[in-house]
Amino acid sequence: MPLQDVSVKINVASPAPKIGLGRPVIFVQKTGAAEYKEYSTLAALQVDYATGTAVEAKAATIFKQDNRPDKVAVATYATDIKTSMALFYGREWHFALVANDLAVDQLAAATFISDKDFKFLVVQVRTEADRKALKAKKRTKIYDHTIADEHLDAAAVGDLGSQTVGSITWKFKSLKGVTARYLNETEINAIDADFAVAYIVKGGRGQLSEGWLADGSYIDDIHGQDWIKADMENEISYTLGNAPKIPYDARGIGAIEAAMSTTLQRGFKNGIIATLEGGLPDYTVTTLSRDEVDIQDRALRVYPGGSFSYGKSGAIHEARVTGVVNI
Structure with a gap:
């Protein structure tokens, strides 16, 4: 007997808040059995993850946004992030983030989510090589941000993920807790070529440069x-x-x-x-x-x-x- 009695499958005919549809989960490497826990406030999360840790920093950025989600989840993994993602895939999260921005774990997570037809991975990268490693991965959103101790991935998910689905585009938006960069045309063209997104000064204000995913589709x-x-x-x-x-x-x-x-x-x-x-x-x-x-x-x-x-x-x-x- 199937565990799911109703299944809706959507095929895209083209050449190329619902509860759970805005909630983020932060995956973090931690010794011991994989765990999953949800937090409604930053203070509650700080009991388990001290101020200044990678998890706390991303969560703080999420909770800072005007349109923050109702909860932030944290999932742990000892060695293999894909195993943890599979274990907790059925929980009520829709956007996955990687706490320490580790390229090897981002690639493993992107490989996992690319094989799914639901949910997203959102990552922050600092180098061209890391961008290119993730290019073309389905359901992966790449944010290129080089400013230390800032989390553009968390800010975008925190402000945009829980807004009414369909009511916004993910381009042009201004965010809290991140610094807009002054990029020249060559730099932004290179980021665009990898279907990544930057937070740039444009039209006199900070804004997201694009709204696409790593495969060129729009989130x-x-x-x-x-x-x-x-x-x-x-x-x-x-x-x-x-x-x-x-x-x-x-x-x-x-x-x-x-x-x-x-x-x-x-x-x-x-x-x-x-x-x-x-x-x-x-x-x-x-x-x-x-x-x-x-x-x-x-x-x-x-x-x-x-x-x-x-x-x-x-x-x-x-x-x-x-x-x-x-x-």
Whole structure:
């Protein structure tokens, strides 16, 4: 019997706060059995991790942000970060950070998360070599920041991760506890080439240089997919679990279709899904009738006939305007 009764899989048709969808976990190397613990305040975390330690420094940066998450988790590992990530993958975190910014552990964590279809790894690097080692990894966000004792990765996750999914882009944003750098065009082009992100002075203020992941996709798009998946699984599970019975006929299929539509409508309101001309949401929901479902699936009480598609809202990151001066 499967542990999960409802599964939503999203395939991206392109060439290339929900509880848990903004929470960060900080992975730290520590002697002993792997442990996982959540903290609602910095003071509570400081009981276990003293001021000045790598874990405390990242957590302090997270809790400093205007839109900080409700909790920060810490997970430990003795030698292998991937083992700990696998052990605690089912916990309610969505963004993983590596406490000591160790390149070997960042690469191992990125390799692990790249094979998943949910959650993110966010890292801070200081060298071009470390950037390039992580380039093209799926669901990994690389922050290039060379200022000692600052944690751009933690600041970005702390301020942006828990905001309503779909409501923001991760470019342009100003953060607390990090210093904006003055980079020349050559330097920023090199960072862009590796699909990394810097915190730079631009337009007279500190701001994030881009909103992409290490593979060139945009984090707000992928975060939106995660939200749709999680919300739809919850919505369908609620529908199945809160009725005396969902019959395997037009009534039951209609209930599942309504649950799918509820999630997509929420996603539209949050800004994940694009608006068509006329103001309508750009999504479709399709269901197979009872007679269209294989008889074996009906016998097993499995309904595989729901599908949906949506147009992502995306974001404008550059604007080019042409003017004419008349004489």
